[in-house]
Amino acid sequence: MTSLPHRFTLLQRLLHWLMAVCIIAMFFIGVGMVSTVTPKYLPLISIHKTLGVTLLVLVLIRLALRLYYGAPPLPVDLPATIKLGAYLSHVALYGLMIVMPLLGVSMLWAAAYPVVLAGGIQIPPLLPQSDGVHTLLWNAHFYLAFAFFALVLLHVAAALFHALIRRDGVFETISPVSLAARATPAERDTHARPAVNVQTEKYSRG
Ligand code: HEM
Ligand code: HEM
Secondary structure, three states, X not given: OOOOOOOOOHHHHHHHHHHHHHHHXXXXXXXXXXXXXXXXXXXXXXXHHHHHXXXXXXXXXXXXXXHHHOOOOOOOOOOHHHHHHHHHHHHHHHHHHHHHHHHHHHHHHHOOOOEEOHXXXXXXXXXXXXXXXXXXXXXXXXXXXXXXXXXXXXXXXXHHHHHHHHOOOHHHHHOOOOHHHHOOHHHHHHHOOXXXXXXXXXXXXX
């Protein structure tokens, strides 16, 4: 019988929370730097570029771990449409975590700006200068940043729904600490995640 994990591995959980904090910081640093006319722009853009490229490296590691270790199954009683929504939103989140830094770097290349990170690390340009391409990439980075933020808000709402309303164990799969371990025995009985029958479960997140 196949044994599916009940939680994401420790490394997957650490990466999820480390990246969540950094990505949320990136939204505010991005908006902050473009709305300032003070010299603070320079350190902010340096942090934005360095953290953005670091996040790109981290998401590639995370994706490799996800493909290798898989993910815990969702509760069997969760409606199929919600499972599909969860799957699609996670794919979109991974996509945006990869695309946003790539757009950031490429739009600087297309504007012929050197991409210099903190510590003087320079990424050599892979695109020729082009005003049209720069405008296109700039617009994509701008609009996708807001779409990304909206999706993160939806994701957080879904996570809170699982943690506080459904109490079905989904939040525990990624939480740094197990809330179930802190619950009283009565709470554990009432809100226990439905047992997953691996042989009959129709849905697998691969
Ligand atoms: C920028 C912020 C965030 C991003 C980009 C993000 C991204 C993701 C992704 C891609 C997954 C799927 C994991 C996988 O299948 O490998 C996931 C799982 C999860 N995240 Fe987040 N997350 C963020 C913030 C948060 C926050 C703030 C919370 C809680 C309040 C949260 C709660 C969860 C939960 C409960 C799961 C497990 C869902 C499941 O098993 O289906 N996430 N997150
Ligand atoms: C997860 C990754 C990233 C996120 C979430 C993100 C988000 C943002 C946001 C919200 C803005 C402000 C948009 C506005 O209000 O005009 C912005 C601007 C900007 N981002 Fe990013 N970004 C990311 C990665 C990167 C990377 C890796 C680079 C370059 C190496 C980059 C370069 C820029 C630049 C140059 C601007 C300012 C454009 C201007 O001054 O008009 N970004 N980003």
